[in-house]
Amino acid sequence: MHWLSLTSAWFGLATLLILAMYILKKRYEPKHISSHLLWRQVLQEQEANRPWQRLKQQLLLWLQLIIAILIVIALMEPAVDKQLAEDAHAVILLDRSASMATSVDDQGNSYLDNAKQEIIDWLEKEWGGGAVTLIVNGEYPQILANHSNQKQELERIITSIEPYYGASDDETALSLARALATSSEQSTIHYYIDERYMVGADAIHAEAANAEVWHLHAAPATADDERIRSFTLSQEERAVHGFVTVLHAAQLDRELELTVTAYNEHGKALSENAYKQSADASGITTFAMYDLPQEHFYAAHVIPSEHDPNPYNNKQYGLIAEDQVYQALLITEGNLFLEKALQLMNVGVTKLTKASDVPSAELLSTIHFIIADGSYELLAEQNDWKNVLDRFPLWILDHPSTNQQAELVNAAPVVNEHEVTQYFTMDDIFISSVRKLAVTELAPYDVLVQYGGVPAMIAGLKQQQPFLRYMFALQDSDLPLRAVFPVLVMNSVDYLVSGSTKQLGYMLVNATPTLSMSADTSSSYWQRLDEGRRDSKRVEATSSNGSVVAPAVPGVYTFIEQNEQGQSIQERTAVVTADVTEFAAPSIADTINSIQITDGNDSQQNSTGLSTLTAWLAACLLLMLLMEWEVYRRGI
Amino acid sequence: MKELSSSNMFDALQRVFPHEDWLAKLDAMAMQGGARTKGMLAGKRRSSSLGSSLEFADYRPYIAGDDIRRIDWNLYGRTNKAYIRQYWDEQERSFHLYVDSSLSMTRIGEGEHNKWLTALRAAASVGYLVLQSDDRMSISLFNEVEICNQLPLLHGKHAKFAMINKLSEWINNGPAAVNANTDGTASLPTISDASVPFAGGSQLPRRAGVTWIFSDGLYDQGIEKLLSSLQARQQQVVFVHMLHGDELEPRLEGEWQLIDIETSRAKEVAMSPAIVEKYKRSVNDFRERLRQLYEKRGIAFYSMNCSETLPVSFMKLLASGSHIHYR
Numbered sequence: 001m002h003w004l005s006l007t008s009a010w011f012g013l014a015t016l017l018i019l020a021m022y023i024l025k026k027r028y029e030p031k032h033i034s035s036h037l038l039w040r041q042v043l044q045e046q047e048a049n050r051p052w053q054r055l056k057q058q059l060l061l062w063l064q065l066i067i068a069i070l071i072v073i074a075l076m077e078p079a080v081d082k083q084l085a086e087d088a089h090a091v092i093l094l095d096r097s098a099s100m101a102t103s104v105d106d107q108g109n110s111y112l113d114n115a116k117q118e119i120i121d122w123l124e125k126e127w128g129g130g131a132v133t134l135i136v137n138g139e140y141p142q143i144l145a146n147h148s149n150q151k152q153e154l155e156r157i158i159t160s161i162e163p164y165y166g167a168s169d170d171e172t173a174l175s176l177a178r179a180l181a182t183s184s185e186q187s188t189i190h191y192y193i194d195e196r197y198m199v200g201a202d203a204i205h206a207e208a209a210n211a212e213v214w215h216l217h218a219a220p221a222t223a224d225d226e227r228i229r230s231f232t233l234s235q236e237e238r239a240v241h242g243f244v245t246v247l248h249a250a251q252l253d254r255e256l257e258l259t260v261t262a263y264n265e266h267g268k269a270l271s272e273n274a275y276k277q278s279a280d281a282s283g284i285t286t287f288a289m290y291d292l293p294q295e296h297f298y299a300a301h302v303i304p305s306e307h308d309p310n311p312y313n314n315k316q317y318g319l320i321a322e323d324q325v326y327q328a329l330l331i332t333e334g335n336l337f338l339e340k341a342l343q344l345m346n347v348g349v350t351k352l353t354k355a356s357d358v359p360s361a362e363l364l365s366t367i368h369f370i371i372a373d374g375s376y377e378l379l380a381e382q383n384d385w386k387n388v389l390d391r392f393p394l395w396i397l398d399h400p401s402t403n404q405q406a407e408l409v410n411a412a413p414v415v416n417e418h419e420v421t422q423y424f425t426m427d428d429i430f431i432s433s434v435r436k437l438a439v440t441e442l443a444p445y446d447v448l449v450q451y452g453g454v455p456a457m458i459a460g461l462k463q464q465q466p467f468l469r470y471m472f473a474l475q476d477s478d479l480p481l482r483a484v485f486p487v488l489v490m491n492s493v494d495y496l497v498s499g500s501t502k503q504l505g506y507m508l509v510n511a512t513p514t515l516s517m518s519a520d521t522s523s524s525y526w527q528r529l530d531e532g533r534r535d536s537k538r539v540e541a542t543s544s545n546g547s548v549v550a551p552a553v554p555g556v557y558t559f560i561e562q563n564e565q566g567q568s569i570q571e572r573t574a575v576v577t578a579d580v581t582e583f584a585a586p587s588i589a590d591t592i593n594s595i596q597i598t599d600g601n602d603s604q605q606n607s608t609g610l611s612t613l614t615a616w617l618a619a620c621l622l623l624m625l626l627m628e629w630e631v632y633r634r635g636i
Numbered sequence: 637m638k639e640l641s642s643s644n645m646f647d648a649l650q651r652v653f654p655h656e657d658w659l660a661k662l663d664a665m666a667m668q669g670g671a672r673t674k675g676m677l678a679g680k681r682r683s684s685s686l687g688s689s690l691e692f693a694d695y696r697p698y699i700a701g702d703d704i705r706r707i708d709w710n711l712y713g714r715t716n717k718a719y720i721r722q723y724w725d726e727q728e729r730s731f732h733l734y735v736d737s738s739l740s741m742t743r744i745g746e747g748e749h750n751k752w753l754t755a756l757r758a759a760a761s762v763g764y765l766v767l768q769s770d771d772r773m774s775i776s777l778f779n780e781v782e783i784c785n786q787l788p789l790l791h792g793k794h795a796k797f798a799m800i801n802k803l804s805e806w807i808n809n810g811p812a813a814v815n816a817n818t819d820g821t822a823s824l825p826t827i828s829d830a831s832v833p834f835a836g837g838s839q840l841p842r843r844a845g846v847t848w849i850f851s852d853g854l855y856d857q858g859i860e861k862l863l864s865s866l867q868a869r870q871q872q873v874v875f876v877h878m879l880h881g882d883e884l885e886p887r888l889e890g891e892w893q894l895i896d897i898e899t900s901r902a903k904e905v906a907m908s909p910a911i912v913e914k915y916k917r918s919v920n921d922f923r924e925r926l927r928q929l930y931e932k933r934g935i936a937f938y939s940m941n942c943s944e945t946l947p948v949s950f951m952k953l954l955a956s957g958s959h960i961h962y963r
Contacts, residue, residue: 028893028904034740034751034883035828035854036896036903041918042911043903 095193101163102312141173165578227313250283262295267529332373337480374399400435408452504574648804730845742811831858844870881943
């Protein structure tokens, strides 16, 4: 059993009052009179309609009946349709995703700015001074203000909300808003979101205990939205070729204008090439450019039409894809499969045996990574070698001796998702022996493959360098004979050399890319390159756990590593892009409209206050008790 | 009649006439003669029969057997016919005073303002006046069922001491002595009937006279029957209606169980100003009804408020009727 309103127990005191009245109530006092003769006329009239007279005389009874009825009514919890009390708790969920930040209305204001203005307007005009909780979405939903009722502070917070371009967890934000709302009695949730809010219809339909107001921003009509689907650049000899694919409305009778601007490494625009091409009827137009100058990075920009609701995606940055020949230092007693595979990958191999001396600095300066095939422990014992191994991305292939072998159990192999294991399966692959590693050796790394119940392949960062280890000899396995082997080797090489080039390539905002950092690096930061914002402040690159995190705002950045003396020792360029999955999300407008139609009455119900009526009833009851006392006092 | 010591007499006098100078005032009053009465003994009242007084009434021819001393010889001399002179007879008158001693009289009113006491004292005052006028008077007390106490006919001024003595004794015994149900053995009739105490007629006056009834008249029935039998016995009836202030204007609030003192029946009434007003109207109606009933029969009707002192109420009675006057 639940007591929904314990405070109602105070009404129980009324029973004491009634009881007291009955205790004090006078009985009919006997009085001797000379004769009824004189009273007869009076009494006869009284007796003529006795039942009614009896009741009429029992004013106390009437009053108590009314009191009882009032109590019953109070128990029935009557409610009138009434606007939500002004001091109710308001939970505001603001969608600050890329779709909100980049979609613009006719005046050119972004949806996010509009939503922020709407919230401020709401604060100025409709807000009654109640508590306001402000939530924004993001990788994790954030509570920017909790039960605040300071308007100035709230407006300051709202104004300072920045868009979030990464993949945001919209569903969690929604449930957080609802959770915060249900914890208090009267709450209204205001959703300032657009139609591309990534929640399932189930989540929206989920039982909403509170009034919910959806301030929905229409998704830009996809048909009108001209956008660059892809921008790729390649270099052949001295010529730079560029390909831009533009998506637009089909049957568009318009000439698309494209400008490609080339920037140097300081973010300065050096040249601008303009191209015009009639829109293809299929809705996809590809520009092919063969006359681009060789520069640091490029920006392709399709001149947006007047009605383009999202000019943001008409611009895209590009980097020349580097087609580099990697050099690997292979320390092995001979591994034909591997050598052949590396050759296929176009990796130049410098082969050494484990007995070899440390190679010359000249040689080391050309290599990109080291492969230690069955010789790692031996080499690591030598300080010279250890220094060398620590400086480069390292790929270890173990040749487990008999006493190092792990006991294999009959278990299905497990392949965990990783760059290295892309397109790779362990189906039908047999490994005869796997080396058993201590937990301390395993701990810092991701386990990519488990075979026979033990880890067989691990990857991670070691000394800020990519690190990959196969705990089995390729000779002990039929892996090299399988079709997936070249793929595995290619993935492995890509993993080892990632970040070793002058360019970091493309990454998502707030992503944690795998970067190989210089050994001397003590600190690093991002600096924005595009749009001449070279002077803009640096963005901290390391997160709390030490890994490098991409900037939060899309653009072109230089990743600058500094040594302990604060000197820049390496600068690499990255194009940071916004999360575009949201743009492909289905519109939730229909779902919400259906909610507002079906739940229209409910939400109105939810926004009514019962307490006010209860107070009226209580007042009536008190009045009744007063009257009853008066009636009693006068002895009517 | 035994001799009374003077101190006893004084106490008796105090009981019957507690008001100072009241006897002196009574001495200044006299009973009105009224219509000719037919008494038994010679008295001071003109009788309705012819007799031997000095007042000439008529002549009539002599017939054999008449007293020849009554022949008017002068007339005989002139007319040579014998005529007899007739004179009005002068007779004393009988006053019968009845005091209602039912519970509605004896139990209502506190102390001096007790209805019964007031009625008894008023009757004593009337009796005093009667004796002073050399008439006869008797006082009887009747309750719901019978005549319970009776002072036989007294005559002459000296008899007033006997009357005062007897009344003093009654007052001293208190109303309880006269109530029919004091011992609780007799159950009271459920309907009060004024004629019940006089049933059979043996208790009614035998000869013509004046009957004063001191009563509150609160009888369900029988009053007309009583009056009829009184008038049939050639009684001039004077009715003194005794009501107490509590009955005229009750000051009641709240809820009361009203118990009829005679029938012991109870009725519950929740008092309100409206009900009290209605009651007052009903009391007035009741008095008016009684007055009309009596006046229709040529009976004098007086109202007396027992809440007032006897001299005050008695003087009002004096002023409102012609039965008593100042000498």
